[in-house]
Amino acid sequence: MHTDYPFDTNNRAYQRLLTLAGEHFEVVTWENATGRPTMLTLVDVASHDAVSLALIDTADDHQAHALLAVTTDAAMSLHGPIAGRTAAADYAPHLAMHNADIAATTPAALHHPDSMTIGTSEWLTIPPDIAAAAHTGALDTTSVGLVLLDRDRAQMVVVGPFSTPADAQAWQPATDGWPPVDRVVVGLHPPASETDSP
Structure with a gap:
């Protein structure tokens, strides 16, 4: 806003x-x-x-998001950054048409690495079976995201983008009162145009 x-x-x-x-x-x-x-x-x-x-004010759906994709073997990939949740969701059919292994997708807000505080509203609920099995896919990109994965509560937050996996692993949030989470570095793929394959 x-x-x-x-x-x-x-x-x-x-x-x-x-x-x-x-x-x-x-x-x-x-x-x-x-x-x-x-x-x-x-x-x-x-x-x-x-x-x-x-007319009081306006709010725009431009917060940086990534489309989180999970394959049939629960390997995660991120696609973005994309401006806004709606645009990230709209990218899902394009991605699925070019990768038959994708079993599920969801838009995820990108928490900017400059902020060490993650609010409770930023946690994204995911299906428990995906939370239990999710793992990183191939790191074949020049940019990555850090997925903080609470497997017990089936929730996650995506932080990024980062230039290297080492930068992502080095990032530390303020964690007062947090449950234990897994830190999973995931490749962040730039969105492909509709005429290109992802």
Whole structure:
């Protein structure tokens, strides 16, 4: 979410709101002296009734994510970084079409290595059978991610990207109150275009 009360007029939800509202209402946009939209008034054309909506801020789905893929033998790979959870999820069909061994995928937020504190909301729940069997695949990339894997609770966090496996292994989070976790270094593959194979 943006800070200091800004508003991104390119925000996809805002643009869709304008499109949909324009199909059913007369839309009046109110702006402040800097040109920032502050309010929308929607006027019903038939009755001339109106409702005004304050525009407080925007939030964009651009946090760095990776698509975690697990093969039929529970080898993990990461694909990213990709801007946003939705874009990471949208990459899954492309990846699966080029690798028949993939059994499951899920978008995972990339915790930036500059922050040593991992919040409880960052833990991603995964199926217990995958948590029990998951292991690293071939490290055949120039970039890696560190998967902190809590096998008992079937949860994980992905930290990265890192330039080398040694950098990933050297990274240490603040761990007050944490359960024991396995540290698994996983290759981070750049997303392939739709015309390339991953």
